[in-house]
Amino acid sequence: MIDFLADPFASQFMKNALAIAVIVGILCPIVGVWVVLRRLAYLGDAMSHASLSGVAIAYLVGASIVAGALVAGLVMGMLIALLGARKLADDSVIGVVETILFALGVIIISRSSSISVDLTHFLFGQITTVTASDVQLNAVLAVLALATVAIFFRDLISATFDPVHARQVGINVALLRFIVLGLVSICVVVSLQTVGLLMSVAMLVTPAASARLITNRIGLMTTASALIGLGAAVVGLILSYHLSTPPGATIALTAATAFLGIFLLTIPSRNRAITVTQEHRSRAAQRNGISHGI
Amino acid sequence: MKTEAEVLDDALIVENLGVHYGQRQAIANVAFVSGWGELIAVIGPNGAGKSTMFKAIAGVVPFDGSIRLGGIECHHGAEQAHIAYLPQQADLDRSFPINVGQLVLSGRRPFLPSWKRQRSADHQAIDDALAQVGLSDRREDPIGSLSGGQLQRALVARALAQEAELLLLDESLAGVDTPNTLDLLKLFQTLADEGRTILVATHDLAIVRRHFSRCLAINGTLIADGDPADVLDADSLESTFGSSEVARYSVEESA
Numbered sequence: 001m002i003d004f005l006a007d008p009f010a011s012q013f014m015k016n017a018l019a020i021a022v023i024v025g026i027l028c029p030i031v032g033v034w035v036v037l038r039r040l041a042y043l044g045d046a047m048s049h050a051s052l053s054g055v056a057i058a059y060l061v062g063a064s065i066v067a068g069a070l071v072a073g074l075v076m077g078m079l080i081a082l083l084g085a086r087k088l089a090d091d092s093v094i095g096v097v098e099t100i101l102f103a104l105g106v107i108i109i110s111r112s113s114s115i116s117v118d119l120t121h122f123l124f125g126q127i128t129t130v131t132a133s134d135v136q137l138n139a140v141l142a143v144l145a146l147a148t149v150a151i152f153f154r155d156l157i158s159a160t161f162d163p164v165h166a167r168q169v170g171i172n173v174a175l176l177r178f179i180v181l182g183l184v185s186i187c188v189v190v191s192l193q194t195v196g197l198l199m200s201v202a203m204l205v206t207p208a209a210s211a212r213l214i215t216n217r218i219g220l221m222t223t224a225s226a227l228i229g230l231g232a233a234v235v236g237l238i239l240s241y242h243l244s245t246p247p248g249a250t251i252a253l254t255a256a257t258a259f260l261g262i263f264l265l266t267i268p269s270r271n272r273a274i275t276v277t278q279e280h281r282s283r284a285a286q287r288n289g290i291s292h293g294i
Numbered sequence: 295m296k297t298e299a300e301v302l303d304d305a306l307i308v309e310n311l312g313v314h315y316g317q318r319q320a321i322a323n324v325a326f327v328s329g330w331g332e333l334i335a336v337i338g339p340n341g342a343g344k345s346t347m348f349k350a351i352a353g354v355v356p357f358d359g360s361i362r363l364g365g366i367e368c369h370h371g372a373e374q375a376h377i378a379y380l381p382q383q384a385d386l387d388r389s390f391p392i393n394v395g396q397l398v399l400s401g402r403r404p405f406l407p408s409w410k411r412q413r414s415a416d417h418q419a420i421d422d423a424l425a426q427v428g429l430s431d432r433r434e435d436p437i438g439s440l441s442g443g444q445l446q447r448a449l450v451a452r453a454l455a456q457e458a459e460l461l462l463l464d465e466s467l468a469g470v471d472t473p474n475t476l477d478l479l480k481l482f483q484t485l486a487d488e489g490r491t492i493l494v495a496t497h498d499l500a501i502v503r504r505h506f507s508r509c510l511a512i513n514g515t516l517i518a519d520g521d522p523a524d525v526l527d528a529d530s531l532e533s534t535f536g537s538s539e540v541a542r543y544s545v546e547e548s549a
Contacts, residue, residue: 155408158400161390169403170373216436218391
């Protein structure tokens with residue numbers, strides 16, 4: 001068993017892969033808590049796709065891909081605001097903008113001879129090519145992102161639960177929305193080499209959604225989300241080594257398996273919660289002299 | 295011309311208040327004055343502008359005209375910690391994973407930025423607010439476990455922790471059973487007796503007649519303002535609800 005766990009990490013490149021998997025496994029699920037609670041799963045998915053254009057342009061001009069992905073996220077936000085109209089629901093506008101930026105990225109990468117990295121590396125990740133400097137850069141980004149979440153934790157609670165009250169007590173709700181989108185962009189960048197753009201949303205949403213099924217406490221939800229994400233990233237990486245499967249897809253499927261397991265295990269407690277609510281309503285109705293069925 | 299002291303005696307002065315959403319005028323020419331410690335009912339049909347008026351006073355929607363609280367001009371978008379707007383329950387996600395203590399703590403934001411640790415004064419303020427609304431034993435419970443009446447109490451506790459002087463309660467009694475409604479009305483009266491001004495939007499005219507000493511009737515503009523016995527007469531109700539049948543039914547129901 002120990003050999004099964006230790007063998008994959010005998011080489012330096014797999015040690016680097018493990019380090020980046022740990023970073024992604026902790027960072028994305030913690031940011032993902034706010035993606036889930038703010039019902040931004042589709043926007044997170046769209047931002048990961050749209051980031052391809054920013055990453056491609058950054059490669060083309062020799063700029064930082066982190067900056068490229070962040071600018072792409074910013075451009076996406078501006079285009080959504082610009083194209084948003086009363087007759088169109090937000091998800092329609094997001095779908096259009098996502099398509100434009102993703103297609104632009106695919107065309108730039110496929111037509112440019114100066115970009116040596118294969119398109120599939122962006123889309124599906126290439127965790128075994130991670131270098132020590134990649135790990136350091138992503139660790140710095142992750143620490144900055146997690147510090148931001150910690151600093152604004154209470155404001156995020158207020159602005160997500162009751163934005164009207166949040167504005168009244170002096171919280172800049174629009175700035176916080178921008179900060180959340182910036183955090184999602186950082187997660188997409190950090191996920192680039194592990195699970196890739198297409199599956200980065202898996203690490204953002206799946207562990208947080210699993211944690212939401214377990215608890216009604218936001219602090220515990222954050223901790224559980226990080227633990228589930230960390231477990232999925234490490235177990236997925238080990239499984240991919242032994243099964244010779246793509247690491248990104250294996251990590252995403254491991255997270256999804258954890259979600260399904262938690263979903264099945266929590267069915268009895270969810271049913272109990274529904275029964276308690278029904279009993280409460282029934283007692284309230286009886287207090288008011290209301291009898292059902294008469 | 296009122297002296298400065300007299301203006302300060304008037305908690306809330308609303309003059310020529312208007313709000314429009316795009317081309318649609320939601321309310322126009324609303325004007326009234328209330329003193330500190332008044333408990334006022336606000337009635338009107340759905341879409342009459344009750345919530346819009348509350349949101350304008352709370353500074354969360356742009357408005358024309360003038361709103362002053364304690365002699366100080368209120369502005370859209372400015373921090374208005376001394377005013378607490380309690381939304382309709384349907385506007386809140388009751389499955390949101392926070393407990394009652396965290397909900398009340400969010401009222402401390404004007405005194406406690408997000409990046410600072412809670413001080414003993416904040417703990418005390420939360421304890422006091424929960425004790426005042428009778429929820430001391432529910433501090434650690436998730437808000438999803440509260441009944442409608444208890445959630446209203448928790449929101450009132452948040453307003454108390456915020457040290458708000460003006461409470462705007464948007465249909466706070468909707469969906470609340472009779473015992474909890476009566477408890478909430480007692481709580482509102484206690485808070486008013488302590489000097490806070492409280493406006494309660496409601497559709498329950500019988501409650502207005504029995505438990506309030508003043509009522510504002512609104513339908514796009516202020517239709518009537520005064521004692522519920524006067525505001526709830528057939529003529530005023532017909533002007534407010536636009537239907538003699540509704541007015542007759544409402545008078546019979548609320549009598």
